[in-house]
Amino acid sequence: MSKQAILITGANGGIGNATARYFLEHDDSCYVYLGVRSGRDAADALVGEFPERCQVLPLDVCKREAWERALEEVAQAGRVITVLVNNAGHHEDHLLATMPDEAWENVIGSNLNSAFLGSRAVIRGMMGERFGRIINISSLSALLAPAGQTNYSAAKAGMVAMTQSLAKEVARMGITANAICPGYIETAATDEGDAEAKRARKKAIPMRRFGQPREVAAAVFFLANKDAGYITGATLKIDGGIL
Structure with a gap:
């Protein structure tokens, strides 16, 4: 009998x-x-x-062949x-009128595809x-889309809809699918911009602070637990009360 394991993509990020x-x-x-x-x-x-209890698994999440190789390595073990x-992803912000094709395709690819x-x-399996x-790591941008992120917001909103549809397809098989929408989390991304911009972002948060990566991790851990078996198709926002 195979031993059960966890796979977290984008595992080098915050x-x-x-x-x-x-x-x-x-x-x-x-x-x-x-x-x-x-x-x-x-x-x-x-x-x-x-x-x-853990190992690095080389994986280009945008390529079907890479997923096949990764799962083959897991099976061999x-x-x-x-x-x-599904945590991997990135953003390339542009106004839609001037957005390069590559910025659209890359962001849709790394987040949704x-x-x-x-x-x-x-x-x-x-x-x-x-x-x-x-558990799909979406974003608050899926629910409260900002200007300059048409590609990222579309990708993350697509993740939410995909999660809901998938949840219905596999519900009778003991499989759940849920999405998490983090807001401003203390990672390299929230360090972008000057100090004034950072203060403005915090002021927009009712809790007046950025979230910690561990606070998102705790929600993922709960949803992965067997006791969370009746939660599926849900979208959980972790944003300090913005929305």
């Missing part, structure tokens, strides 16, 4: 890495694959701390992915186990 750490610190029985495409220092550091956290490819790749958790 939210992805914090989520992997949260699982490793709160569940001694879990095995975590850290999906990364490039820049793996933070992921490697986690492997150094938990060498027996006698494991099956029963928790998938990647979640589709990943979910499709793991779903059969989850069906075989009669258990699965797919």
Whole structure:
């Protein structure tokens, strides 16, 4: 019988890495694959701390072949992915009138297409186990779309709709699909801009602070738990009360 495992994409970034750490610190029985495409220092550091319970899995989330290779490596180790956290993604902000084709295609690819490819790749294994958790890291931009992010907002809103549809398709198989919409979280992205811009962003948040990656990780951990089995198709915002 295959051993169950967790796969977190974008595991070198702030939210992805914090989520992997949260699982490793709160569940001694879990095995975590850290999906990364490039820049793996933070992921490697986690492997150094938990060498027996996690490993880096090279994965270009935008390519079907890369998903197939990754899942083949997991299967060869006698494991099956029963928790998938689709966290990888990025933004390239432009006004729509001047947005290059590449900025649209790249952002849709890394955020939306990647979640589709990943979910499709793991779903059969989850069906075989009669258990699965797919957690898509969307964004508050999906619900409160700002100017200059037509590509990113469209991709993240697409993730929410995809999650809802998928949840209905797999509900009877012991598989849930949920989306999380983080607002301003203390990561490299929120460090962009000058101090005045940062103060303005915090002022727009009722809690008057940015969220911590660990606070998002805690929500992912809960949704991945067996006790969250009656929650599916949900969209959870983590934004300090903005919306």
